[in-house]
């Protein structure tokens with residue numbers, strides 16, 4: 001270890017002598033020549049701590065190494081005691097005051113950035129958009145229905161319950177958020193805002209945890225600034241999910257709702273809307289049918305290969321039969337397919353096994369063709385019913401309560417669409 005002594009003050013010969021002895025280093029043994037306690041013989045210096053104090057006030061040690069400086073302010077790193085010498089950086093490194101300046105600058109820039117972004121999140125456009133399609137209008141109506149007073153409505157993405165098909169919901173959300181009627185604050189957007197892009201700690205410290213409240217990695221920054229940033233996160237950062245702000249031209253959500261409702265009632269339906277209704281109802285039912293297929297596949301431990309054929313058969317099924325009948329048809333077919341593989345022909349090859357269910361389903365459908373049979377029904381589990389769309393249909397189109405004959409649950413896609421169109 002090669003270092004040199006820097007003297008900070010003028011001092012007496014006696015003090016100088018003590019300081020020189022304190023720093024005297026035996027390079028061969030790798031130890032200091034004198035113990036601090038050996039230097040306490042003078043009348044002023046009774047204890048070891050007195051010696052260290054004298055050394056600290058008057059001298060410091062720097063490494064004789066061109067790398068041991070702060071690259072920013074070019075200050076040489078120094079130590080004022082023996083234990084600190086070992087910790088002197090041997091390569092260029094930011095000094096504490098430069099670290100502090102940098103961290104403060106970063107935090108201020110981050111706050112500006114956040115404030116800008118947060119302004120974008122709450123668009124307060126006036127709502128007078130007459131170009132919304134029928135489906136968009138009823139979706140908007142259903143989503144703002146629970147709103148009260150003026151506070152924005154919030155939905156977690158998986159609790160939307162609009163159609164119970166995440167694909168269909170996604171499409172509707174997309175078109176409404178393009179019109180800035182709802183704001184989709186996705187996980188990706190959230191992560192962009194909470195990202196720690198501080199260049200020196202990027203990977204090792206989270207700026208903000210995704211569940212809570214902390215900022216770490218800023219040991220040198222002004223604590224007040226750190227607190228301000230934290231408050232900005234806590235109070236202004238919206239939750240992940242969908243936010244529906246109240247447009248500026250309404251006093252509260254009930255007047256907003258009334259307006260959307262009257263737009264729905266006065267809506268002039270066109271061919272495009274009918275296509276959209278058809279596709280929406282079909283996709284919704286198809287989503288449920290696939291859900292049932294997955295659940296019977298787990299239940300019977302039956303491999304069911306997804307295929308275009310399977311989709312085509314399911315489309316025909318849901319178009320013609322009520323969803324409870326579809327549930328029963330799928331269940332019975334899965335059961336008989338499993339039975340066939342296990343007890344009748346266990347040597348069935350692997351490839352054919354995966355398609356057996358689809359094949360059976362297709363045969364069943366052909367068998368039912370043209371026959372007016374009484375179908376067996378299996379009620380859907382609760383999480384597959386009760387979507388907002390379904391409730392809308394029951395209340396406004398079918399004018400039935402949800403358990404009645406003629407309500408959503410007891411109709412096929414074809415029947416739902418026919419009723420819907422007739423209602424205009």
Ligand SMILES: [Zn+2]
Pocket residue numbers: 070071072073074075094095096097098099
């Ligand atoms: Zn510096």
